[in-house]
Structure formats: structure tokens, C-alpha cells
Amino acid sequence: MKYYLFILLYLFWNSFIYVFNGSIWMYIFCFGLFSATVIWGSFDIQLKYFINSITQKRTKIKEIALTFDDGPTEFTPKFLDLLKEKNIKATFFCIGKRIEKYPKIFQRIIAEGHSIGNHTYSHSNNTGFLSSSKMIEEIEKCDEVISKIGNIKTNFYRPPFGVTNPNIAKAIKKTQKKSIGWNVRSLDTVIDNEKKIYNRITKNLNKGSIILLHDTSEKTYNVLVELLLFLEREKYSTFTMDSMINSTNND
Structure with missing residues (x-):
């Protein structure tokens, strides 16, 4: 994806130079293009613009990953009940503050065999504007909570909102994390209609997809019920x- 972006920008650049060579508009265009590219790269984790995040598994079989952000919450037990009923394992990217609030739910996630990822301690709305040292503090503080309450360590990190930039990339490298993104974004925190969320997920699904969901609402739970039925019908494993x-390390 990143290389396609560069090719597209290269073509635009050459076309613009041909038309506006030597004009002040060329410099304005250059600045605008650079700014747009940086912003796009910051907010679209699939571009891998600042950090090489894992956004999909290379596989030839019908398998997908269910990932849940922003927990644990009061809704998480219902998600766990459903996953246990279907004998499905998922990955939960947890916020340190919420682990402290719901320690027993967090311990249950681990006890039932699900993977755990670091989703920062506070999940600040200002994540994209934090210094590298502050981001390191956010990641390390969440690690401390995960270790204290769950007695485990995790190498996985998911940037809040999927935002990346040089400071965040430096923090990820410093803390030796693997950045995990997605290639199917449900937008379940934005879209209210459950059917629209379900359709958005299923129409974009393919082999090796990593699906972004949130264990934070009844709405997403209802979507998950239908999604698991879909995966069963279409013979997807997880x-x-x-x-x-x-499996990658053993190859």
C-alpha cells in the first residue's frame, strides 16, 4: 500500500511540474501534497507509513483474526461467554486504566486462552501529539499493569485510533513491540446501525483478515453474534x- 502511494504521488508530481514549472503554485502544491501525505500516513495504519504494522496474515486458507480494543469493560464478559460457547480465541488490546478497573475480567480473558495486547495506559485523545518519551511511558505503564494483574508479558501493541507518527514509531521501537493494525475496520464505535457494521465487515473479509472490533457495547456484541454465524457458514477458522x-517463527 505504501509503495502505491509513492507511485501515485510521483505521477501527480511530474504532471504538476509539467503544467506549472517555475510557478509559485508549484511550491504551494508541494507543501500541500507533503502535508496531505503525512496526515494520510498518520491516520491510515494500513499504509505502514511510519511503522511496519502487521495488518493481515499471509495465508492460503480461510482464516481470520478477531481483535477487540479498549477493554476490559462491563460488556466484556458477554463477549467472553460467546467466544467460549463457540470455542473461538481472540486477541484483546487492553487499556491499562481499564485493566485496573476490571482486574477479574482481565484475568478471565487470560485464563480462557485469549491473546493480550498493549493499548496504552490511558488511551489519550491526544495520542498523536504526545512526545516519544510520553508514549514510551504510556506503553511501559500498561505493561506494568498487565504484568501485575495478569502475570504475563505481551509483545503486541496497537496504537490508539490507529494513529502513527515518528514519535510513536520511536516509542514502539524503544519498547520492542510488534505493532498490530487491521485490514477490516468495523467502525463499530461510529456507526449505530448493527446491520451496517455487519455488512461492512463481511464485504471486506478475505483470507488472513484482521478485524477491528471493540468489546465496549451491546451493539458490537449483537454484531459479533451474527458475524460468528457467518464465519461458521463460510467455513472460516480463526x-x-x-x-x-x-507459526511465523516456526516456518
Whole structure:
């Protein structure tokens, strides 16, 4: 994806130079193009513009990953009940503050065999504007909570909102994390209609997809009920980030 972006920008650049060579508009265009590229790269984790995030598994079989952000919450037990009923393992990217609020739910996630990822301690709305040292603090503080309450360590990190930039890339490298993105974004925190969320997920699904969901609402739980039925009908299996990395290391 990143290389396609560069090719597209290269073509635009050459076309503009041909038309406006030597004009002030050329310099304005250059600045605008650069700014747009940086912003696009910051907010679209699939572009891998600042950090080489894992956004999909290379596989020839029908398998997908269910990932849940922003928990644990009061809704998480219902998600866990459903996953247990279907014998499905998922990956939960947890916020440190919420682990502290719901320690027993967090311990249950681990006890039932799901993978755990770091989703920062506070999930600040200002994530994209934090210094590298502050981002390192956010990641390390979440690690401390995960270790204290769950007695585990995780190498996985998912940037809040999928935002990346040089400071965040530096923090990820410093803390030796693997950045995990997605290639199917449900937008379940934005879209209210459950059917629209379900359709958005299923129409974009393919082999090796990593699906972004949130264990934060009844709405998403209802979507998950229908999604698991769809996966069963279409004969999709599931994988976790742990199993994906382990299989890659064993290849």
C-alpha cells in the first residue's frame, strides 16, 4: 500500500511540474501534497507509513483474526461467554486504566486462552501529539499493569485510533513491540446501525483478515453474534496474534 502511494504521488508530481514549472503554485502544491501525505500516513495504519504494522496474515486458507480494543469493560464478559460457547480465541488490546478497573475480567480473558495486547495506559485523545518519551511511558505503564494483574508479558501493541507518527514509531521501537493494525475496520464505535457494521465487515473479509472490533457495547456484541454465524457458514477458522507470530517463527 505504501509503495502505491509513492507511485501515485510521483505521477501527480511530474504532471504538476509539467503544467506549472517555475510557478509559485508549484511550491504551494508541494507543501500541500507533503502535508496531505503525512496526515494520510498518520491516520491510515494500513499504509505502514511510519511503522511496519502487521495488518493481515499471509495465508492460503480461510482464516481470520478477531481483535477487540479498549477493554476490559462491563460488556466484556458477554463477549467472553460467546467466544467460549463457540470455542473461538481472540486477541484483546487492553487499556491499562481499564485493566485496573476490571482486574477479574482481565484475568478471565487470560485464563480462557485469549491473546493480550498493549493499548496504552490511558488511551489519550491526544495520542498523536504526545512526545516519544510520553508514549514510551504510556506503553511501559500498561505493561506494568498487565504484568501485575495478569502475570504475563505481551509483545503486541496497537496504537490508539490507529494513529502513527515518528514519535510513536520511536516509542514502539524503544519498547520492542510488534505493532498490530487491521485490514477490516468495523467502525463499530461510529456507526449505530448493527446491520451496517455487519455488512461492512463481511464485504471486506478475505483470507488472513484482521478485524477491528471493540468489546465496549451491546451493539458490537449483537454484531459479533451474527458475524460468528457467518464465519461458521463460510467455513472460516480463526487465529490469534500469538498463534500467528508463533507459526511465523516456526516456518
